[in-house]
Amino acid sequence: MKKEMELYIHIPFCVRKCAYCDFLSFTADEQMQRDYVQALQKELDYYGEKYKDRVVSTIFVGGGTPSWLSETAMVAIFDTVYRNFSVSDHAEISIECNPGTVSDRKFAAYKSAGINRLSIGLQSAHDEELKLLGRIHTFDQFLKTYDMARHHGFSNINVDLMSSLPGQTARYFLDSLKKVVRLKPEHISAYSLIIEEGTPFYKIYHEDVQRRENGMQTTLLPSEEEEDLTTKLTRVFLQEEGYHWYEISNFAKPGKECRHNIGYWKRAEYLGVGLGAASLLDNVRYSNTTDIYQYLKNPGQEAPGEPLSRTAQMEEFMFLGLRMVDGFQRTEFSDAFGIEIEGIYGEVLHSLQKDGLLEKKEGRIRLTEKGIDVSNYALAQFLKSEG
Amino acid sequence: MSIDQSKIRNFCIIAHIDHGKSTLADRIIEKTGTLTSREMQAQVLDNMELERERGITIKSQAVRIIYKAKNGEEYIFNLIDTPGHVDFNYEVSRSLAACDGAILVVDAAQGVEAQTLANVYLALDHDLDVMPVINKIDLPSAMPDEVAQEIEDVIGIEAMDAPRISAKTGLNIDDVLEQIVEKIPAPQGDAKAPLKALIFDALYDSYKGVIVFCRIKEGTVKVGDKIKMMATGASSEVTEVGYFGAGQFIPCEELPAGMVGYLCASIKNVRDTRVGDTVTNADRPCKEALPGYKKVNPMVYCGVYPADSAKYPDLRDALEKLQINDASLHFEPETSLALGFGFRCGFLGLLHLEIIQERLEREFDLDLVTTAPSVIYRVHKTNGEMIELTNPSNLPDPSEIDYMEEPVVAAEIMVTKDYVGAIMTLCQERRGTYISMEYLDANRALLKYDLPLNEIIYDFFDALKSRSRGYASFDYELKGYQQSELVKLDILINKEQVDALSFIVFKDSAYERGRRMCERLKEEIPRHLFEIPIQAAVGGKVIARETVKAMRKDVLAKCYGGDITRKKKLLEKQKEGKKRMRQVGNVEIPQEAFMSVLKLDED
Numbered sequence: 001m002k003k004e005m006e007l008y009i010h011i012p013f014c015v016r017k018c019a020y021c022d023f024l025s026f027t028a029d030e031q032m033q034r035d036y037v038q039a040l041q042k043e044l045d046y047y048g049e050k051y052k053d054r055v056v057s058t059i060f061v062g063g064g065t066p067s068w069l070s071e072t073a074m075v076a077i078f079d080t081v082y083r084n085f086s087v088s089d090h091a092e093i094s095i096e097c098n099p100g101t102v103s104d105r106k107f108a109a110y111k112s113a114g115i116n117r118l119s120i121g122l123q124s125a126h127d128e129e130l131k132l133l134g135r136i137h138t139f140d141q142f143l144k145t146y147d148m149a150r151h152h153g154f155s156n157i158n159v160d161l162m163s164s165l166p167g168q169t170a171r172y173f174l175d176s177l178k179k180v181v182r183l184k185p186e187h188i189s190a191y192s193l194i195i196e197e198g199t200p201f202y203k204i205y206h207e208d209v210q211r212r213e214n215g216m217q218t219t220l221l222p223s224e225e226e227e228d229l230t231t232k233l234t235r236v237f238l239q240e241e242g243y244h245w246y247e248i249s250n251f252a253k254p255g256k257e258c259r260h261n262i263g264y265w266k267r268a269e270y271l272g273v274g275l276g277a278a279s280l281l282d283n284v285r286y287s288n289t290t291d292i293y294q295y296l297k298n299p300g301q302e303a304p305g306e307p308l309s310r311t312a313q314m315e316e317f318m319f320l321g322l323r324m325v326d327g328f329q330r331t332e333f334s335d336a337f338g339i340e341i342e343g344i345y346g347e348v349l350h351s352l353q354k355d356g357l358l359e360k361k362e363g364r365i366r367l368t369e370k371g372i373d374v375s376n377y378a379l380a381q382f383l384k385s386e387g
Numbered sequence: 388m389s390i391d392q393s394k395i396r397n398f399c400i401i402a403h404i405d406h407g408k409s410t411l412a413d414r415i416i417e418k419t420g421t422l423t424s425r426e427m428q429a430q431v432l433d434n435m436e437l438e439r440e441r442g443i444t445i446k447s448q449a450v451r452i453i454y455k456a457k458n459g460e461e462y463i464f465n466l467i468d469t470p471g472h473v474d475f476n477y478e479v480s481r482s483l484a485a486c487d488g489a490i491l492v493v494d495a496a497q498g499v500e501a502q503t504l505a506n507v508y509l510a511l512d513h514d515l516d517v518m519p520v521i522n523k524i525d526l527p528s529a530m531p532d533e534v535a536q537e538i539e540d541v542i543g544i545e546a547m548d549a550p551r552i553s554a555k556t557g558l559n560i561d562d563v564l565e566q567i568v569e570k571i572p573a574p575q576g577d578a579k580a581p582l583k584a585l586i587f588d589a590l591y592d593s594y595k596g597v598i599v600f601c602r603i604k605e606g607t608v609k610v611g612d613k614i615k616m617m618a619t620g621a622s623s624e625v626t627e628v629g630y631f632g633a634g635q636f637i638p639c640e641e642l643p644a645g646m647v648g649y650l651c652a653s654i655k656n657v658r659d660t661r662v663g664d665t666v667t668n669a670d671r672p673c674k675e676a677l678p679g680y681k682k683v684n685p686m687v688y689c690g691v692y693p694a695d696s697a698k699y700p701d702l703r704d705a706l707e708k709l710q711i712n713d714a715s716l717h718f719e720p721e722t723s724l725a726l727g728f729g730f731r732c733g734f735l736g737l738l739h740l741e742i743i744q745e746r747l748e749r750e751f752d753l754d755l756v757t758t759a760p761s762v763i764y765r766v767h768k769t770n771g772e773m774i775e776l777t778n779p780s781n782l783p784d785p786s787e788i789d790y791m792e793e794p795v796v797a798a799e800i801m802v803t804k805d806y807v808g809a810i811m812t813l814c815q816e817r818r819g820t821y822i823s824m825e826y827l828d829a830n831r832a833l834l835k836y837d838l839p840l841n842e843i844i845y846d847f848f849d850a851l852k853s854r855s856r857g858y859a860s861f862d863y864e865l866k867g868y869q870q871s872e873l874v875k876l877d878i879l880i881n882k883e884q885v886d887a888l889s890f891i892v893f894k895d896s897a898y899e900r901g902r903r904m905c906e907r908l909k910e911e912i913p914r915h916l917f918e919i920p921i922q923a924a925v926g927g928k929v930i931a932r933e934t935v936k937a938m939r940k941d942v943l944a945k946c947y948g949g950d951i952t953r954k955k956k957l958l959e960k961q962k963e964g965k966k967r968m969r970q971v972g973n974v975e976i977p978q979e980a981f982m983s984v985l986k987l988d989e990d
Contacts, residue, residue: 008948194943213914214910215936249944261947264947264951272948320951372942373940374942376958376961380962381962
């Protein structure tokens with residue numbers, strides 16, 4: 001049997017950069033978009049040859065806003081993929097789209113390209129919040145996009161929402177959530193807003209973040225208590241509605257969990273193409289350049305690889321695996337590393353268990369709900385500290 | 388080789404901090420050709436890395452220079468550098484004892500400052516001839532004539548013909564050199580008499596053993612001589628004598644009376660050498676020892692602990708090495724429940740404390756935790772016994788205490804008239820007793836206050852600078868002890884008393900200090916999985932409380948293929964932060980928190 005591999009394709013372009021976004025994305029004219037697609041094709045050609053013995057199990061086109069590209073561009077990209085790689089018949093093939101950038105023609109093209117999962121960036125069902133975030137669309141535009149997608153027969157749709165927005169109460173976020181659940185999407189990602197350095201939001205809100213971290217009263221952002229309530233209510237509500245809470249920020253109807261993303265957390269092998277994309281192949285991590293001009297000049301050039309030591313592999317196994325609500329089977333660890341997990345992390349597991357942050361049950365190891373709330377603290381324990 | 392005593396000049400340079408002492412020393416060395424300007428590294432004499440960084444002189448340094456004067460004769464100059472800060476008066480005193488004269492550097496823009504006076508008095512105490520030099524005349528605000536007048540009025544020494552120079556640009560340095568020949572007296576002393584040499588500094592070298600810096604007052608010393616330290620009684624044979632090149636030791640045949648130089652005598656035990664002691668011949672001793680120096684006592688104590696407890700022996704070793712040429716540093720072992728094994732160290736002042744701490748960390752590569760500084764309190768017990776308390780944790784039970792006394796200093800603050808009010812307010816706030824005020828000229832006043840030492844050891848200097856916009860200068864000396872209402876303030880973290888955080892405080896300030904301390908610790912202590920009460924207590928009674936709330940939410944919302952490396956680094960950074968923590972009970976306390984008491988007045 002051929003070895004499996006996931007494929008990630010990065011499209012770094014957006015109509016406009018949102019105020020909170022620190023992803024590798026920016027606006028671009030048609031010329032640059034064309035050049036970029038050509039570069040992607042070159043890179044796909046290169047890696048297609050190199051990994052021709054692999055079978056691609058999932059494809060994820062992320063961004064940026066991949067749906068901003070023209071349908072011809074997207075079809076060209078997928079043609080190149082199919083020409084170079086053997087893609088499994090049951091592959092999960094996702095694309096991220098934003099309301100205001102799609103059309104009937106694009107959806108039809110996606111369908112014909114074999115795309116079978118859409119991830120729609122909504123963020124909020126309230127227009128004033130969308131405006132605050134710097135989004136280019138309204139809730140109404142989202143509804144139209146969603147209907148159109150269903151109309152084209154997309155039966156696996158994710159909707160992204162964002163909580164802990166400035167001034168937002170738990171109740172108000174729940175209202176967004178309810179409006180979305182009514183549409184019965186197969187998957188919902190509910191992220192809390194992270195104020196990232198270098199974004200316009202950082203200048204406005206970072207002092208508040210500092211205050212919140214120190215347990216003090218916030219002025220613009222929701223308080224810690226409100227944030228806490230929001231995540232708790234979200235989990236309860238979505239589970240009542242039949243969604244499976246399977247990762248810190250992800251919920252899905254049973255069987256509709258995103259296979260591509262689970263691959264990241266289970267350390268499956270993946271090839272990333274496009275600007276700044278990362279790959280994990282044979283326990284070597286590669287990262288493409290983040291400089292667009294350099295990328296356009298030299299797209300097929302192999303990115304410098306960082307071989308992961310055994311310790312680094314174990315650390316990643318832990319801090320990624322425990323992001324999943326159901327954690328992992330202890331045998332997954334011993335199969336991967338040839339040693340029982342207690343032999344390496346016995347003490348840490350024990351101390352986290354003692355603090356009620358982790359549990360071992362029926363051969364599985366996972367964080368408790370309390371552990372998930374402070375997961376940075378819990379997961380950091382698995383990382384080595386020098387000296 | 389014979390040296391004509393009348394051609395020797397032993398002198399030092401004294402100045403208020405920043406008036407250009409080290410720069411002048413550099414110029415003199417450069418002008419006399421000891422080093423070419425290309426070889427000059429700015430401030431040759433300040434050769435401790437730390438000194439150059441901070442632009443201050445901590446340890447005395449010496450250098451021998453040959454100067455060809457206008458009269459055609461060659462002179463030997465022995466220039467001895469001195470520290471400028473009030474904490475290092477002791478060091479100044481040591482260097483002065485090796486000299487016959489002093490160059491007084493005064494800034495042409497700032498004029499006479501508190502430290503100028505203090506240093507002149509020290510020099511006069513040692514019977515030195517003081518020769519003024521007016522520096523920085525290249526500054527637009529320079530007023531050399533007014534400053535010369537001021538020197539005559541305030542200090543009372545002849546200053547009209549003082550060289551007006553710019554050490555920075557090298558202007559008129561020749562005048563200084565000529566005046567050294569004319570005005571600084573040549574040394575006296577019989578080269579044939581029994582040896583009598585004053586030790587003014589020493590340092591330890593792993594090859595040569597202790598290197599003794601000395602001024603030969605009488606007699607001559609050469610290799611092979613049997614010598615004896617008069618105070619310690621240790622005797623040994625001289626293996627090398629020499630003088631000081633710029634930054635290096637240059638061996639020579641002998642050191643006759645009047646010279647400044649060094650000697651090595653394979654002295655391995657550092658305790659045998661005491662700065663201030665007299666060296667003499669073992670078989671032909673001089674009749675009586677030189678007066679030596681006033682022994683200085685530490686005024687400020689604090690606990691110094693290795694961050695890694697395994698480094699305790701290294702810390703002891705480092706302290707012993709530093710003590711060789713810094714006799715004012717005291718230390719003795721102590722233990723703390725919170726911090727483990729360490730030392731209670733005594734310092735001349737806060738700057739001295741900081742310098743030692745930095746030298747330990749830098750030169751000996753130690754990672755330290757220091758506790759809040761304390762002064763020496765006298766505790767009079769009901770049974771008539773009196774103990775000198777240097778560690779607040781050792782305070783006896785209040786029922787055993789009759790009364791307590793605290794040290795008081797006589798402080799002199801020189802300040803321009805606009806800030807007199809602000810500085811008086813500051814002194815009142817610090818429980819000062821007003822003694823006097825006099826105007827030195829139309830613009831400047833000299834304020835005298837008696838101040839409890841524990842009110843000035845933390846941040847008085849900073850407060851003084853900020854409230855006078857840098858225009859005040861400050862000097863103090865220990866005056867005595869006064870009875871005072873003092874209490875021990877204890878800090879409880881998560882209900883456990885942390886001994887290393889206790890401090891002694893004036894009773895009426897206890898509430899305020901306790902409250903501030905709790906607030907400060909709340910900021911310093913990171914959130915844990917559980918809530919942590921922080922309490923301040925006096926005699927078991929809680930007077931202030933703050934709470935570090937339990938950690939509620941600490942989550943990375945997204946982590947996908949592209950950002951695994953970055954997210955992992957974030958988590959690693961989070962964990963890294965925990966390394967500089969001390970576990971007390973089940974609470975992790977950052978090392979900086981133990982110095983929190985120092986920052987109570989920052990706002």
